[in-house]
Amino acid sequence: MIVSTKGRYALRVMVAMAQRGGDEYIPIKEIAEQEGISLKYLESIMTILSKGGLVDAVHGKGGGYRLNRPPEKYTVGSILKLTEGGLSAVSCTSEGPSACSRSSCCETRPMWDKLDAMIDDFFEGITLADLLKEK
Template sequence: MKISTKGRYGLRAFIDLACYGAEEPVSISSISARQEISERYLEQLMAKLKKAGLVKSIRGAGGGYRLAKDAAEVSVGDVLRALEGDLEPATCAALHSEDSCEIQGSCITKYVWKKVNESMAQTVDSIMINTLVEMNKEIKKEGQKDE
């Protein structure tokens, strides 16, 4: 499976928001500067994340974005699905409908695709955003020690 720019940048932006948005809303411009993603593109990504109920926007002076749920309740899979839609790396008609595959009864590869899809889903659903926030803090601490 190939994750698009939407998924890669959106996940980075979401993790940034989780890292910096604990105390106050985070502006698009600050995420843009830290992540080197254009503000226009970030606005599109945040709209998708907002529609999925993962972020909320705060209007007015000092406004910006915040997580709509605690980072411990949101998985990488949740974020990627909000941005990318279906995450199945291999599509197989036999896995989704009994009638839509002409060779479904004799095709053994459907079991391969089922396992690949299940493995991918299990992996992205098991990585929680708060874990990545903690990893980010550790990486930054180590980087400061090296300086």
């Protein structure tokens, strides 16, 4: 599994917003400058985070984005699953159209399922609050 820039940037932005507290809306341009992310790319990430219910958005003058819950209520897993579309280590364990046709008879499938569970447990065990403490 390789986490894309979308997932990594989403985590950075969420941590940056958590550092600022949750009361004020932060303009997207300010976030982009602070994190060194192109405004256009950040807009696409923030749309995903907003539609996924992880942040609140207000458009127009005085608008921006903010967290809608305390940092300890966000897991790294929830952010990555939303932005990456899942955390499967190999494509054959994913659901939907890319699901493997041999999954019912594959001798290696149980191993991949265990790895997926370990990855999920790892990322679900880390919160934004934990990341703030580590800084």
